Amino acid sequence: MLDFYLYPVSYAFTTFPIAAVVFTLPFLVVQYHRHGYIHKYRALLLYLFLLYLMNAFYLILLPLPSSVHNAPPAAESYVQWIPFQFLADIARETGVRLAHPSTYPLLLQERAFLQAVFNVLLTVPFGLFLRYYFRRSWLPCLLASLGLSLCFEVTQVTGIYGIFDYPYRLFDVDDLMLNTAGGMLGYLIAAWLSLHLPRIDRLDASVDLSKKRVTYTRRGLAFLFDWALLLPAAAVLAALRVPFAYVWLIAAYFIALPYATNGQTFGKWLLRVRLREAGGRPSIRALAIRYGLLYLAVGGPHVLLLATARHASVPLLGLFLAMTVFAVDAVFAIHLLRCVFNRERKLFYETRSGTAHVISMNRRDAAEAE
Template sequence: MANLAPYISSIRLIVVMFPFLAILLLLPFLIRQYHRYGAISGWLVGVNYAFVFYILCAYALTILPLPTIEQVRAMTGPVENFHLFDFVRDFITYSGFVLTQPSTWLHAAKSPQFIQPFFNLLLTLPFGMFLRYQYKKSFLTSLVLSFSLTLSFELIQRSALFGLYPRPYRLFDVDDLFLNTSGAMLGWLLSGALGKMLPKKEAIVATLEERSHKVSISRKNVAILLDITVIVVCNIAYNLLVSHPNQLVLILLYLFWIVLPELIGWPTFGQRLVHLKLTDKSGQKAGMMQVLLRNVFGYVLVNGLFAAELYVLGQTGRVVDSELGTYYFLSLFDGFLILVFILSLIISLFTKQFFHEILSGTRLVSTYQNKPEE
């Protein structure tokens, strides 16, 4: 187990990092699911997360642990091996394996000459399984992708981690190329039988398409978050380009990106990506007053409450003592309104409608059209 300690440490590092990465990937995953299928499948999202986790572990195992520059500078061994099947010759020569003597088999299986090639085979086994089960790739396509993946491992090693080290600290080995690619294709073959025991993607997609015409709260939130993200990113980009940031730009971005499309009757960018469109309660184009009320209650009022709370709290450290009571009261009152807003969000999980939709008489309807599976 001592030889495996560095690899276990590499996987442990990925396990610690992955929850943070999962949060960053959540919105893109949800956008992809809603855009492709019109609904969310926890199983498909979970499989995609598992694939990302696997890829991170695979690269960590081929790159980590990182030696010091002094350790690498002191290395004198070869940096590449272009002799195919050296691992077979090493196994026959050094493992003590004798085919006609079963007593040597267990000892040979514990030798480095067997363990290292075996783990190289196992390293990419899941990759081929993911390609066939989740992404429906053919044998030939999977072969090309598998070879490309393992080639990237070897090139990163040969490049001395993109030149960060004075020389490669791991061997570029054609045997690894062969074993990793073979492992992935073995995984592709095994996934045929394994896939029969797992949920069929076709059945999941059929269920999703049945649900695609029902608009869930999470689907609405994805559209809102996407629009807000674009507005915030554009505002940050503007502030970086000019020397005097202007809050008016944020307001203009909001009016252009959200209010204007809804007034015209177009879906916003976020709504379009998840197949939603704003209408009134009857399914017709929402009127101007309805759109304005929706945005006042849904964006302006809510953002104003949070901005006011931050402003009042900031002022408590600057005003004279005689005015502190007034600011504390304003802070508590504003906090109460924020709590009401949060409670309304919780209630919306059951009513399937946000409070600003109810007050404005608007709703988001699905524009998803069933499409053949890719």
């Protein structure tokens, strides 16, 4: 029976790196926006929680039937509604005799007992995380554990919501009870565990966000979110054949908007960063220099190359622009790598404009700083 559980666990660990990659983007956005930085201990706990959830769902889903056109289960009903039926199953199958303690270890070899224990242990980490990390009280923990168990059971009895023709596991009310009990057991264990681990609500107590640097990872994410908004707008303007659409777009979004919002675009707001000029609000001049150098000097050749790609009658111009784009990209890439690996160096458009990124302080952070 142990192999029945080891297979889903091994599969969860094998696919965890893929899930972790998918999870990383929303994780970074939420952590940066909520806390202003990434705390390694908090990150470790959240990735462990992700790994636990993967193990839990693989355990209740795997192994799958060999075909989606599976046979119906050999049972009169897909639902077991009798509470504490697992006790009757244990009593019926067990070789344990209360008057003979030497038979007690036999419980560890019996299917009904091990299945009941597994159903309790399955949600112990869930209750532990709810209390320790998410700081929930007993009632939300009770309801969430019941809800998670109900999700497990509905997923099974519906054949993973209709993917399979028939359920390949039954809905069991005992599983709901045991899973919920496991969540509450985890909640109780978390009370003791909290005495020996750092308090989650105090992880940021000694952190001074004003002294933390804005990483290139964070800046890159803000860049991606900004252009996720701008590219559709640029496509619309290009379709309408608006003259100098790219220039107007850059001026409106990266110069006028940050000036009006004290150094923020949507991407910067989402990642909790803003631009500063000598410790204060960025001026129109500084923003024009910064983004003129970045998006006109570096980005401009790319736009010209795309614009001339439609005109096959001037191949030499296209070749010249392609070579220019390659040269500009190569120089900028080398410059960027030097800045990434040497924290003392600044990007050329930051030096010329006198601007820099800082972490945006919310009201709570400002109050704590004072």
